[in-house]
Amino acid sequence: MKTFTVEAEIMPKRGVNDPQGESVLSGLKLLGFDGASKVRVGKLIRFLVSAESIDAARAEATEMCEKLLANPVIEEYELNIAEA
Amino acid sequence: MKTFTVEAEIMPKRGVNDPQGESVLSGLKLLGFDGASKVRVGKLIRFLVSAESIDAARAEATEMCEKLLANPVIEEYELNIAEA
Incomplete structure (x- = not known):
């Protein structure tokens, strides 16, 4: 058996509402960061x-994402895997 | 003015308690994924x-992380920036 590092990037799918992203964008604007836009939080x-x-x-990591880590209905995921 | 894509990876610092990570690990074990360990959620x-x-x-992105996106006391962040 070998050990692998897994990095799962889980983002809301394009077109899916992202209230966290909207909230972060409002916060950035309030702080004066007017150049920020299209915030998505994953x-x-x-x-x-x-x-x-x-x-x-x-x-195995794909199965973990499908069953627990991501919600495949509203989120998409990408896996980066390397030998540790 | 140009437009840049920013990706901020925000993780709990090494040594800082990560209850979300512990909870995900418990879930994975319950589902039978015995090979998983050291889960950190960011x-x-x-x-x-x-x-x-x-x-x-x-x-600008660094200032955003320091002021809003990350909590520098318990989280560390990494920025990936590219021209859009």
Whole structure:
């Protein structure tokens, strides 16, 4: 078994309402950051996975995203995996 | 003025308690993902910034992180900036 680092980037899908992003944008404007726009807030989840190969690690991380980490109805995710 | 895409990766600092990460790890174990460990949950914030140069965009995004996006006491952040 090898150990892999997994980074899951989980963002609201394009077109899906993002109240957190709107709230952050309002905060930035209030602080005078007038050049900011199109704020989207997502999650960044980093963890380790033990697996036989990088392909097995990717398959397991994908299943984790589908079942727990992301909500596939409103969120999309991208995985970055490397051997630790 | 040019437009830049900014990606702010905000994670709890090493050594800082991460209850969200612990909760995600418990969930993964409950679902049978025994190979997972060391889960850390952070935020991924993407937005656009209008600025004269990439250095000006980076300076502005850094100030945004310090003042609003991150809590520098318990979180660390990394910025990825590119011309849009």
